[in-house]
Amino acid sequence: MDFSYETLVAISKSWGLFYMMGFFLCVCVYAFWPRNRKRFDHAKRSIIGQDDKPWQK
Amino acid sequence: MLANLTSSERQNAFAIAVLVTLAGVLMAAVGRTDTLGIQGVIVILFAGTISWYIMSSFYAPEPSEDRSASYYDDPIKIGILLSMGWAVFGMFMGVWVAAQLAWPNLAFDSGWSTFGRLRPTHTTGVIFGFGGNALIATSFHVVQRTSRARLAGQVSPWFVLLGYNLFCVLAVTGYLLGITQSKEYAEAEWYADLWLVLVWVTYFVLYIATIARRKEPHIYVANWYFMAFILVVAILHIVNNLAIPVSWGSAKSYTIWPGVQDAMVQWWYGHNAVAFFLTAGFLGMLYYYLPVRAQRPIFSYRLSILSFWGITFFYMWAGSHHLHYTALPHWVQTLGMTFSVMLLVPSWASAGNALLTLNGAWHRVRDDATLRFMMAAAVFYGLSTFEGSFMAIRPVNSLSHYTDWTVGHVHAGALGWVALITFGSLYTLVPSLWKKERMYSAALIEWHFWLAIAGTVIYVFAMWNSGIIQGLMWRTYTEEGVLAYSFLDSLVAMYPYYIARAFGGLLFLIGAVLACYNIWMTVRTVPDIARAADVPVVPSVVPGE
């Protein structure tokens, strides 16, 4: 198949935009998914006041 | 440093060091009629010294206790010292080249000391030497602490750290010898670039293997930034440096990208080196050391995730704003401008997130210069990302491009954001890493803070003034419709600002020297924290397990 400059630019411009919107949507869903709230809360507190040694089984 | 390695690990380390030395011998042999030969000798000296060091303490006692009960901090310590060494070197070179612009005779009568060769030693010294070592050291620290797991390798962290420094040494000595690709921030030649790929892949594998050892299902967001830094820098580095050498015995290569494509690839690289080396990695630092120092969790974890993806996505489009009004197709320029403006949203989200984390702890910011370093870094990050988006707008860029305004903008980011967040993080990290009660001198940190702020502000204001004056002089017309100023007129107008800029840089350099002294004295003289608190409670010694 032969891609001309114009087709490539058109593909870039249109699908690039859809890609971005889709990506944005996925990120928002992930960030605001209710089930993730607890995990994020835990993560943000987990780095404060640790003892300085690795976790051991 | 070898005390932590078993004898088989020492063998491996020795084998690697000898292999690299042999590679140096090969370079020296095939490149004997070229500057490549001198680079070969440098490799031999570098790797040979390491081989000799491993050999000399090969039969020292092996580690006795269970290593998985403690974090692997030796490479981090050396990384911090290397980082500070590069900081002083790179900033000294910066002051020298700045002074050369004001007093052009501050050079010797030979090639190595001209502005064109010294300037990349400054940029490589501070970005890759100082910044890169600080990133490697802090990423090793953060990934272990947030994963609560020891680094997934004993020799590989050393390979990453020392291999990376070999790259920096080859790059900087190469510029002095006249070995350069003349691609901004990617000046190092093909053999050094190949070596860096090897180092960088090891870095990525080590990092992801350590994360895979973690206890939590969730990966703390600082690691996301470090991962983006490692991954994307690898992509950028490989694509931008694709080249074929003139011959195997020659240090010189030709890039595979010609003209306009080279320009696009170069600024896609150049801008994203700023994004993923100088922003993403240092945001990783910010998201760990700022909350830890302030003893407050990050204001909004969700916001940090949103801004992470925003930065990772948007930055890659923005590079073409370096090529406004050039022979690059117009639509690519417009796209670059649009995304540069959109980039402000995730950037300010990050800066705001950092500042809001400190909300309620302002008294600590007032009293603790280390925390103040990080706060000031967040402020400068916000300011310079705003300035960056502004300068990416086409008409603004028509004035600012090719002038000192760009230089001022870069330094608002590099001094105000990158260096300040690094110093803040190192002042937090050094006492905890060496298990010291505190830094040697709080007063010296205070001095460093104000020297750094004063230096940055003087520098940036000087460059704003000179850049805008220069840009306006170039486009000013007389009533008769002819250009009012010759190029030389605009240069003559720059001299006062070039002197002021060199002075600002000098203040910043003095601050960095104070930091070196302070860190050294902390390691040497400050008493250790009481040992009792440091002995791990190892559950496995409980009978019955």
Next chain:
Amino acid sequence: MGDTFHRKLERSSILLTLGIIAAASVGGIVEIAPLFTIDETVEHAPDMRVYTPLELAGRNIYVREGCYACHSQMIRTLRDEVERYGPYSLAVESQYDRPMLWGSKRTGPDLARIGGKYSDFWHVAHLTNPRDVVPESNMPAYAFLNRSRLRMDDLSAHLAAQRTLGVPYTDEMIENAARDAYGQATPDTDFAAGVTERYGEATQVSAFDGVTTHVTEMDALVAYLQVLGRLTDAAYRNTAASELPPDPED
């Protein structure tokens, strides 16, 4: 259970890796890929010639000394730039340039059309000590170029490497690279005739630094500077008008 837990951990780090690649790669692909369908990106210039070996060697000295740090070679489409430096730069003019030297900073003036504006003698004096010619200049002195003999034994390899990448050097050009480099700096010799034969009558053959007994790096650098903007006259034909600087009152 321990096993599935571990697999989950690895899955999330791999997902993160893929996510970063998915987010970060698309911008570059969209902007760079179309540039390789070269027709519209780079104009046609059938008259364009390649760099002679001496000019290429000079260009490599320009690269080596990092001249791009202070001199751009890209005249933007703005009116003041066109009036100051000449017709704005076209993509085709740097189609053989590896690396491109468009630059990002003008501590000194743009050099895209410097070729032919000053005499060889002026360039040599200026490079030897800029302040002898322009007292206010802050450019470094490059007197050492007068003392360094130009390395010519590897020029064939340079041309061959360029041809591998698509620059149209002929076998004859590659074979005679060192002779041509010598010839271009020594007029009125047999070697000089070969240069104009292979690279065209318009090629400047000259004792650039005034010394014909040997070829110095100064010869090469001046030869390069003198050809800047003169490989093709495409920029002087059929170009659109330059843009006015943005008017604040708009």
